[in-house]
Amino acid sequence: MTAFVSALDLFSIGIGPSSSHTVGPMRAARAFAERLASDGVLDQVTRISCALYGSLGATGLGHGTPDAVVAGLAGLEPQSCDPDQVRGAWSRLGGKGAEVRIAGGQAVRMLRSDVALEPRTRLPGHPNAMTLQAWGDGPLPLAEETYYSVGGGFIRREGETASESGALLHPLPYSSADELLALCEEHGVSFCDVARHNEVAVHGERGIDAGLDAIWAAMADCVSHGLSTEGTLPGGLGVKRRAPQVRRRLEEYDRDEHLRDTSTEWLHAFALAVNEENASGGRVVTAPTNGAAGIIPAVGHYYLKFVPGADAAGIRRYLLTAAAIASLVKKNASISGAEGGCQAEVGSACAMAAGALCAVLGGTPRQIENAAEIAMEHHLGLTCDPVAGLVQVPCIERNAIASSTAVSAARLALHGDGTHLVSLDTVIETMRQTGLDMMTKYKETSEGGLAVNVVEC
Missing domain, CATH: 3.30.1330.90 (D-3-phosphoglycerate dehydrogenase; domain 3)
Structure with missing residues (x-):
């Protein structure tokens, strides 16, 4: 399938x-x-x-x-x-x-x-x-x-089986990264082109463009609202929103162009904004989960703000590439924290963002696959142990750090020719196996790790 x-x-x-x-x-x-x-x-x-x-x-x-x-x-x-x-x-x-x-x-x-x-x-x-x-x-x-x-x-x-009827609508089907790379080489296209070809067969040209634009508009609204909303997050931990304060400081730094490069700090601010909105129960875009929702919009905003020539068409390619990578993870491992730990959520989102950024920076299909592999590899074994069962600690900061990892993975992959020892398929399978081996208390139950070692005040 x-x-x-x-x-x-x-x-x-x-x-x-x-x-x-x-x-x-x-x-x-x-x-x-x-x-x-x-x-x-x-x-x-x-x-x-x-x-x-x-x-x-x-x-x-x-x-x-x-x-x-x-x-x-x-x-x-x-x-x-x-x-x-x-x-x-x-x-x-x-x-x-x-x-x-x-x-x-x-x-x-x-x-x-x-x-x-x-x-x-x-x-x-x-x-x-x-x-x-x-x-x-x-x-x-x-x-x-x-x-x-x-x-x-x-x-x-319960009792439902996955339908394969959708496969008939996809003119360029694939079930692994190797198969996706083979399609790219056969047709002389990139990940986003394969994804778009399949999307158009289902939604039509206008339908997929309108859908992608609506997704990005919702992501942008979430970032904007998170950067401007003050207050304390609900749940009793007393976690204060930090994104607005970070935004104000960065705006001050940016007024003095010679002070320092703030691109990484803006990247962090974008991610914090989204995940603080998520923690408050606000409007967010699942990407591929809510606990990891800040990474894709943060890296996308980084692209628009700091990459010369970035535009709306690039954002569409970015989202399509990310979806192509997420499809591989969803089919061959998991995007569920309860099933695979946070490696399945933040690790997957980081791989999606890394490959997608690599694509809009001009990466080849093999460089894109390499970027996604680098990002996923360095999240293997990551547990899901939210303090008090809230998507706040360590989740909010984790999205900011993973956004940095995604950018680093993309730029590192661009320095190579796509040749590397560990394939994306291998690291996805390793993530699946690691999730099976991981103790239940480290998989979104708040029964281990930080959740039991942080004293709630």
Whole structure:
């Protein structure tokens, strides 16, 4: 089966703080509500319950998962909802419960206890699992579904199999980096050209351009809002937003052109801005996850601000190249922190940004593949251990540092001819194996690492 996943699916506009713990559960809950309506049983429903298993249960409170479930049942969609409608949706139920209009229709009274956290129960399908049940007057549920939030906002219903029908629409299919390189050499094109050819077959020329432009506009809005919004992030850790202060200082430095090169510090500021927005539950673009959402927009802004000749067409090539690389990781390893640790999130985003930047800087396909490999290789084994289950420490700074790594990897690859010892396919497979070997407590459960060694004040 082809590895190709559309950029319009990989880069989904949604809300923070987590693609797998917020966006995915919201989509699953909405899908369940829509099923109740389509099956004609919604008017019989008197109660809905949801059990959050494994990683969803372990860090669900810090990631806003119960809020997302209630919002999804009410028919809200991550890409179009007001984030304020989601924040506190579960806690607003209060001690005696409140009515929730399921899929915007039937009113059902829900209690906070209707959403249960079951961190010690892990279902075999994926570490991020949730079971929804709808109850009527009888002793058995009217309907029951289990969903898996498999990373990047993607969900899979239990019993579903991956469809290969999309492969028929992709004129240039590939399942590995070696196959992608072979296509590039056969047709004399680059990664972004292969991706665009496949995208046009599905979305058309205007459709893919409009979609990419909308994705970048959302990323740019997120950066802009994050650079100008002051305050303290929610969750109780007392983490203050730093991006606005960094922006002001850099603007002062830049007024004196001889003071120093600020390009790397601007890169950091862009990443901080996005991930502070994400941590606050604001509007972000999954890239390929929310926990790693700052890297692609930060490096893209670096390209526009500091690379001569950078333009909107270059941003389209940048996003298409990044999506082509992400497709390989998603198919052959994972982009889920609960499945592979942070190497699967920040490591994947860093590889995407490195290869994409290399492409718009004029890199050959083999240099692009090398840049992605360098970036991924140096994130192998990276754990996901967010303090208090919040996407704040170490996540926000980690995006800034990984953005620097992406730029370094791209420029290092450009100094070579693309020849290197470790292939991108090899490092992706190594990441997959490392994720399997990694202890569960280091994979988005907040049961190990920094999460247990940082004293919460």
